Amino acid sequence: MNISTATKGRGERERERERERERMATGLGKILVFGGTGYLGKHVVRTSIKMGHPTYVYGRPVTPNSNPSNSKVELHKEFQSMGVILIQGELSEHEKLVSLIKQVEIVISAIGTPYVMEQLRIIDAIKVAGNVKRFIPSDFGCEEDLITAVLPPFQDLLEKKKKIRRATEATGVPFTFLSSTCFGAYFLSFLLHPHDKYSEELTIYGTGESKAVFTREEDIAIYIIRAANDPRTCNRTVLFQPSKNILSQLELVSLWEKKTGRSYNKVFVYEEELVKLSETSPHPENVRAAIIHSIFVKGDMANFEIREDDQMEVSKLYPEVEYTTVDQLLDDFVANPPEFHYVEL
Numbered sequence: 081m082n083i084s085t086a087t088k089g090r091g092e093r094e095r096e097r098e099r100e101r102e103r104m105a106t107g108l109g110k111i112l113v114f115g116g117t118g119y120l121g122k123h124v125v126r127t128s129i130k131m132g133h134p135t136y137v138y139g140r141p142v143t144p145n146s147n148p149s150n151s152k153v154e155l156h157k158e159f160q161s162m163g164v165i166l167i168q169g170e171l172s173e174h175e176k177l178v179s180l181i182k183q184v185e186i187v188i189s190a191i192g193t194p195y196v197m198e199q200l201r202i203i204d205a206i207k208v209a210g211n212v213k214r215f216i217p218s219d220f221g222c223e224e225d226l227i228t229a230v231l232p233p234f235q236d237l238l239e240k241k242k243k244i245r246r247a248t249e250a251t252g253v254p255f256t257f258l259s260s261t262c263f264g265a266y267f268l269s270f271l272l273h274p275h276d277k278y279s280e281e282l283t284i285y286g287t288g289e290s291k292a293v294f295t296r297e298e299d300i301a302i303y304i305i306r307a308a309n310d311p312r313t314c315n316r317t318v319l320f321q322p323s324k325n326i327l328s329q330l331e332l333v334s335l336w337e338k339k340t341g342r343s344y345n346k347v348f349v350y351e352e353e354l355v356k357l358s359e360t361s362p363h364p365e366n367v368r369a370a371i372i373h374s375i376f377v378k379g380d381m382a383n384f385e386i387r388e389d390d391q392m393e394v395s396k397l398y399p400e401v402e403y404t405t406v407d408q409l410l411d412d413f414v415a416n417p418p419e420f421h422y423v424e425l
């Protein structure tokens with residue numbers, strides 16, 4: 081028994097239990113985020129706190145040699161100022177993970193692409209802890225249980241994500257899988273180069289006619305936290321098909337031309353070239369070529385029907401969320417053109 085528990089009277093302990101019951105009743109359970117300092121993870125952490133959840137982030141330590149201008153150092157400061165509880169450690173520290181997981185209700189992983197198999201360690205700890213009410217693994221891309229015939233370097237990644245799904249299901253712990261959208265700001269910035277004021281060219285992959293889905297990263301985070309608290313999404317796959325944000329590359333370029341008043345030469349990179357790049361380029365360019373092929377040539381994110389029995393769609397589940405439209409996102413790009421950096425693959 082620790083000192084604070086020992087000195088608390090029966091009344092105080094009962095009030096604490098009552099607060100805990102209220103928190104659960106209002107859906108404000110404790111959330112633990114893995115990968116919270118990452119590209120998507122930081123939005124998940126910010127949203128979790130904004131929605132009133134006591135929020136924990138487990139991540140690798142910032143070392144004494146870390147550059148203070150490093151974004152992780154800055155993020156840790158920001159998180160601390162918001163009241164996030166930071167726990168530093170490695171995923172290999174099993175006992176530490178188990179005792180932390182025992183303190184929370186919801187576990188969300190936003191671990192980066194190269195490390196998705198490391199989530200088996202999180203799943204092992206969740207199994208031992210035995211108390212988690214919802215686990216959301218790091219998906220958030222193409223729907224791995226739906227799409228077929230993607231090029232091998234991307235297939236490898238999807239197979240890993242499928243293994244994580246099957247391991248998650250095998251625990252018997254309630255889960256939600258979220259997928260099937262491009263990170264909006266990331267992919268729009270990749271396609272349209274908003275920061276490049278002088279370029280007169282844009283690359284179009286394939287014929288430019290296949291549709292893709294774009295959801296702003298902050299909105300993805302809102303949907304993740306909503307779904308994590310939602311009994312309807314328990315043991316279901318939640319997909320993204322917000323009607324205003326399903327566009328082809330040609331539609332995007334035309335919209336961008338209207339917003340900027342510029343006119344671009346379209347340089348086409350056709351399917352055969354992407355296939356070849358996926359076969360001959362070194363990692364990670366081969367994976368990028370295969371992902372681009374799947375999303376923008378085959379249209380894998382947008383060309384399927386939702387199976388009502390085990391799949392749900394975010395904009396139908398949460399019609400009250402006023403998601404950012406691609407049109408609005410491009411207005412933001414005109415005002416504040418973002419720089420583009422690849423995420424790790």
Ligand SMILES: NC(=O)c1ccc[n+]([C@@H]2O[C@H](COP(=O)([O-])OP(=O)(O)OC[C@H]3O[C@@H](n4cnc5c(N)ncnc54)[C@H](OP(=O)(O)O)[C@@H]3O)[C@@H](O)[C@H]2O)c1
Pocket residue numbers: 114115116117118119120121138139140152171190191192193195196198218219220221222261262263264266267423424
């Ligand atoms: N739909 C899309 O357009 C799209 C685009 C990109 C990514 N994704 C997917 O979204 C998910 C998150 O990707 P992301 O790009 O946001 O992630 P990320 O920024 O690359 O990394 C997220 C976090 O992973 C942790 N991490 C890094 N190396 C690690 C290691 N060796 N062991 C354990 N943890 C490590 C780090 O947290 P700490 O340093 O704090 O430990 C890092 O902040 C992935 O599943 C990815 O495939 C989707």
